[in-house]
Amino acid sequence: MTDSELHSQYAGYSDQQLAEFIASGIPDWQAEQFRRLLMLRRREHYLGQIDAPSPPSLPHTLVLSDQQSAQRRPPPLGSSKPDKRKVVIAAAKSRVLFVILGLILGSLGIHNYYAGYSGRGTIQLLLTLLSGGIGLIATVPWALIEIFVVTSDSSGVKMT
Numbered sequence: 001m002t003d004s005e006l007h008s009q010y011a012g013y014s015d016q017q018l019a020e021f022i023a024s025g026i027p028d029w030q031a032e033q034f035r036r037l038l039m040l041r042r043r044e045h046y047l048g049q050i051d052a053p054s055p056p057s058l059p060h061t062l063v064l065s066d067q068q069s070a071q072r073r074p075p076p077l078g079s080s081k082p083d084k085r086k087v088v089i090a091a092a093k094s095r096v097l098f099v100i101l102g103l104i105l106g107s108l109g110i111h112n113y114y115a116g117y118s119g120r121g122t123i124q125l126l127l128t129l130l131s132g133g134i135g136l137i138a139t140v141p142w143a144l145i146e147i148f149v150v151t152s153d154s155s156g157v158k159m160t
Helices: 003-009 015-023 028-047 066-072 095-108 110-115 118-130 136-149
Strands: 061-064 087-090
Touching: 003 028, 015 028, 095 110, 095 118, 095 136, 110 118, 110 136, 118 136
Parallel strands: none
Antiparallel strands: 061 087
16 A cells, blocks of 8 residues: 555544554554554654654654643544543563573563563462472473463564
């Protein structure tokens, strides 16, 4: 799909709405189109400014506060108030760091906390600590299996 087709097809959606769609778990091909459209809009915004030599790089985490979204975009059609929801787009977690944490501190579940699986991490931590070390019989193989099997974080974003 060309840039102009992207602009015309999704012209009715604000940047915030597109970011919400991406965060909600839409199919990869559509999320890629939305990300490309957001980048095109951002580039056009900065090219329109005379003093801006080039757009800054994207941050790892983009948080739109209530004030920023109210200042940048008009309220949605049919409402008189700006949308007060916050949108957070997080970058993918590092698979290498997940594996290293799993190898070094896997029996304590630290790698699961890193990936966002706090329930699993808590179970591994309590099993290891409260059993006086006997729980290592279960948590060490559990952690080793996880570093080979788990490829995405708790929100479903594939680790890079």
